[in-house]
Amino acid sequence: MKAFTLPRITVWRVIAVVLIAAGTAAAIARFTLGLGATTNLSDEFPWGLWIGFDFLGIGLAAAGFTIVASVHLFHAEKYEPIVRPAILTAFIGYLLVVLVLVIDLGRPEHFWHPLVMWNPHSVMFEITWCVILYTTVLSIEFAPIVLEKFKLHAPIKIIHNLSLPFMIAGVLLSTLHQSSFGSLYLIVPNRLHALWYSPLLPILFFISCIASGVSMVVFETLILSRNRRMLLSTELRANLAKIIAVALAVYLVVRFQDMSARGVLHEMMVVSYQSIAFYAEILIGFVVPLILLMNKRIRESRRGLFVSTVMVLIGFAANRMNTAITGMEIWPVQTYFPSLLEILITLGIAAIGFSAFTLMARYLPIFETEHHDENAVAPSIYDVVTDAQMVSRPD
Amino acid sequence: MINKKAMLIDVTMCVGCNACQEACKTENNLKAGEEKHLSPSAYTALNEYDGVFVRRMCQHCDVPTCVSVCPVGAFTKLAEGPVLYDADKCIGCRYCMQACPFHVPRYEWSSTTPRIQKCKFCAPRLAKGLQPACAEACPTGATKFGNRDDLLREAYSRINAEPDKYVHKIYGSDDVGGTSILYVSSVPFEQLGFDTKLVKAPMPLLTWNALSMVPNVVTVGSVMLAGIWWITNRRTEVQKHEEALKQHTTTQTQEKQ
Numbered sequence: 001m002k003a004f005t006l007p008r009i010t011v012w013r014v015i016a017v018v019l020i021a022a023g024t025a026a027a028i029a030r031f032t033l034g035l036g037a038t039t040n041l042s043d044e045f046p047w048g049l050w051i052g053f054d055f056l057g058i059g060l061a062a063a064g065f066t067i068v069a070s071v072h073l074f075h076a077e078k079y080e081p082i083v084r085p086a087i088l089t090a091f092i093g094y095l096l097v098v099l100v101l102v103i104d105l106g107r108p109e110h111f112w113h114p115l116v117m118w119n120p121h122s123v124m125f126e127i128t129w130c131v132i133l134y135t136t137v138l139s140i141e142f143a144p145i146v147l148e149k150f151k152l153h154a155p156i157k158i159i160h161n162l163s164l165p166f167m168i169a170g171v172l173l174s175t176l177h178q179s180s181f182g183s184l185y186l187i188v189p190n191r192l193h194a195l196w197y198s199p200l201l202p203i204l205f206f207i208s209c210i211a212s213g214v215s216m217v218v219f220e221t222l223i224l225s226r227n228r229r230m231l232l233s234t235e236l237r238a239n240l241a242k243i244i245a246v247a248l249a250v251y252l253v254v255r256f257q258d259m260s261a262r263g264v265l266h267e268m269m270v271v272s273y274q275s276i277a278f279y280a281e282i283l284i285g286f287v288v289p290l291i292l293l294m295n296k297r298i299r300e301s302r303r304g305l306f307v308s309t310v311m312v313l314i315g316f317a318a319n320r321m322n323t324a325i326t327g328m329e330i331w332p333v334q335t336y337f338p339s340l341l342e343i344l345i346t347l348g349i350a351a352i353g354f355s356a357f358t359l360m361a362r363y364l365p366i367f368e369t370e371h372h373d374e375n376a377v378a379p380s381i382y383d384v385v386t387d388a389q390m391v392s393r394p395d
Numbered sequence: 396m397i398n399k400k401a402m403l404i405d406v407t408m409c410v411g412c413n414a415c416q417e418a419c420k421t422e423n424n425l426k427a428g429e430e431k432h433l434s435p436s437a438y439t440a441l442n443e444y445d446g447v448f449v450r451r452m453c454q455h456c457d458v459p460t461c462v463s464v465c466p467v468g469a470f471t472k473l474a475e476g477p478v479l480y481d482a483d484k485c486i487g488c489r490y491c492m493q494a495c496p497f498h499v500p501r502y503e504w505s506s507t508t509p510r511i512q513k514c515k516f517c518a519p520r521l522a523k524g525l526q527p528a529c530a531e532a533c534p535t536g537a538t539k540f541g542n543r544d545d546l547l548r549e550a551y552s553r554i555n556a557e558p559d560k561y562v563h564k565i566y567g568s569d570d571v572g573g574t575s576i577l578y579v580s581s582v583p584f585e586q587l588g589f590d591t592k593l594v595k596a597p598m599p600l601l602t603w604n605a606l607s608m609v610p611n612v613v614t615v616g617s618v619m620l621a622g623i624w625w626i627t628n629r630r631t632e633v634q635k636h637e638e639a640l641k642q643h644t645t646t647q648t649q650e651k652q
Contacts, residue, residue: 036504043433043501046489073620075627106487106502106509110467113486117467123602124466124490126609168620172613183605187460187494187598190590202605 023348049338050104055320057097062213064090065174130177137170179206194264196327211247212316215309238299245293285315401543406580408537411448418532435512453514455575458597461491476575477516572597
C-alpha cells in the first residue's frame with residue numbers, strides 16, 4: 001500500500017478545478033434565472049452550442065461501439081487492449097451528453113416524459129430512447145471494470161454470460177442514433193444551408209462518427225502511453241489509421257457525390273461565411289488527414305498519427321458545429337454566438353469529462369498492459385471470468 | 396364527417412388596423428399592447444412591407460411538422476383544423492421551433508418554467524360553433540373564416556375575377572401538404588416574407604423515410620451481427636481445436652520415438 005499523500009498541484013488540475021467551479025456557478029445561474037437571461041438562444045435560434053456539444057460528445061464516443069464490435073463480435077482480439085479505454089470514453093461521453101441535455105431542456109424536470117409519452121414519428125423520441133438504452137448497455141459493459149477492482153467475480157460471471165446480446169444491442173443502438181442525429185435535420189431543408197443539408201445526412205453522420213470515434217481512441221492511446229510502454233503495437237495503430245483513412249475516403253466520396261447529385265456544388269464557389277466554414281471543415285478534417293494517412297510512414301509514426309487524428313477530431317467538431325450553427329445562420333436576421341455562460345457551462349462539463357477519464361484511468365483497471373510482459377494479452381472484461389473459473393476449478 | 400375549417404387572408408383587403416391582434420389578446424388573456432412580431436404574448440402580428448400588411452400566425456398545417464417532431468407528443472392536430480399544444484407534456488427541447496417551416500412557435504425564454512406559445516385557432520370557440528376572435532374582429536373582411544373547401548373555391552374565384560390584380564397562387568393550398576390558413580395577394584409572396592420554395596409534400600415524410608427503416612436495421616442488423624459473431628467464433632474454435640490436435644499428434648509421435 002502506498003502512503004496517503006497530498007495531491008500534487010499541476011497546471012492541468014488547476015485549470016480543471018477553475019473550469020468546473022465556473023461551470024457549476026453558471027449552471028446555477030441558468031436554473032435560477034432561466035434560459036433567456038443566461039443564453040443567446042432565441043426564437044430565431046432555438047438550438048445552439050449545447051446541441052453542437054451533444055453531437056460532438058456522441059460522435060467521439062463512437063469508439064465504444066466500433067471497437068467492441070471489432071473485438072468481441074468480429075473476434076479481432078489483437079485490439080483487446082483498447083476495448084476498455086473505448087468503453088470508458090463512450091460511457092463518459094454519453095453521461096456528459098445527458099448532463100448537457102438536462103441543462104439545455106426548458107423543463108428539465110420533465111426529462112422522463114419520453115419514457116411514458118410516446119411519439120414514434122419523432123426523431124428526437126428515437127434519439128432519447130437510444131441514448132437511454134445505450135447508456136444502460138454501456139454501464140453494463142463498464143460494470144466489470146469496477147467489479148474487478150473490488151474483486152467481485154460472481155456478478156462479472158453473470159454479466160459475461162449475458163454479454164453477447166448486450167454487445168449486439170449496443171452496436172445497433174449506436175448505429176441507429178449516431179445516424180439519427182443527422183436525421184434530426186432532414187426536416188429543415190428550408191433552413192439548413194445547402195452545403196450541409198442532404199437527404200443522406202444520417203448516412204454521412206454515421207460514416208464520420210466511425211472516423212472520429214477511432215481517431216479518438218488512437219489519440220487517447222498516444223497520449224496515455226506517453227510515459228509508458230505503448231498500449232498498441234505500431235502495426236495495430238497503423239491498422240486503425242487505415243480504418244480512419246477508409247472512413248474518411250468513403251465519407252468524401254458520398255458527400256461530394258451527393259452534392260453533385262443535388263446540384264449544389266456551385267455553392268462552393270460562392271465566397272461567404274458558410275463556404276469558408278465548409279472549406280475549413282472539409283480540408284482540415286477530411287482531405288488533409290486522408291492524404292497524410294495514405295502514407296505508410298505517417299501511419300507508423302507517433303507524431304504523424306497524432307497530428308492526423310487531431311485534425312480528424314477538429315474537422316469532425318467543425319462539421320457538427322457547422323451543421324448545428326453555421327448552416328442554420330442567415331446573416332443578419334438569424335445569427336447566433338453563444339453567451340459567456342453557455343461557454344462556461346460547456347467548458348465546465350468538458351473539464352468534468354477529462355477529469356473523470358484521468359481519474360478512472362488511474363484508479364480502475366483500464367490500461368492493464370503495463371502489468372504484463374511483452375507477449376501477454378491484457379485480460380478483457382469478458383475474459384476475466386475465464387481466469388476466475390480456472391482458479392476455482394479443482395483440476 | 397367533420398368539415399375542415401380554414402381562414403382566408405386577403406392581403407389586398409388588409410388596412411393594418413390591428414383589430415385582429417387586439418381581439419386575439421383579449422380572447423387569450425395575453426398582455427395588452429400592440430406588437431409588430433410574433434411573441435409569447437402575440438399569437439398574431441402584422442408585418443408591413445411598403446404599405447402592404449401581412450398577418451402572421453400559426454398556419455395549422457394539415458400534416459403538421461410540430462406534431463411529428465415532438466418527442467413527447469405535446470402537439471395534437473384536431474380534425475377540424477386546430478393544432479394544439481399541451482404544456483404539461485412539453486420537455487422544452489424546442490425541436491418544434493427548429494422544425495416549423497413557418498417559424499411560428501414562440502418560447503417563454505424569460506420564464507424558469509417556459510412554455511411554447513402560438514395561435515390555437517380559437518379551438519374552444521370553434522367547438523361552440525363560433526368563428527375565431529380575429530376573423531370576427533376584422534372590419535374589412537381581410538380575414539374570413541369558413542370551410543376550407545368553400546374558402547379555396549372563393550379564393551380561386553377572386554383570382555379569376557381580377558387576374559391582373561392577384562398573384563396566381565393561393566399560399567397554403569398545397570405548401571407543405573396544405574394549411575388551414577390561406578393567403579391571396581397582389582404582391583408576389585416572396586416579397587412579403589413568405590417562403591415560396593417549401594416542398595408540396597408534408598414535411599414529416601422527410602424524417603419518416605429515415606425513421607421507418609429503424610425496425611429493418613434492428614432485425615437485419617441483429618441477425619447479421621450474431622451471424623458474424625458465430626462465424627468468427629467458430630473459426631477461432633476450429634483453429635484452437637486443430638492446434639490441440641496437432642500438439643496431441645506430435646506428443647504421440649514423440650512418445651513413440
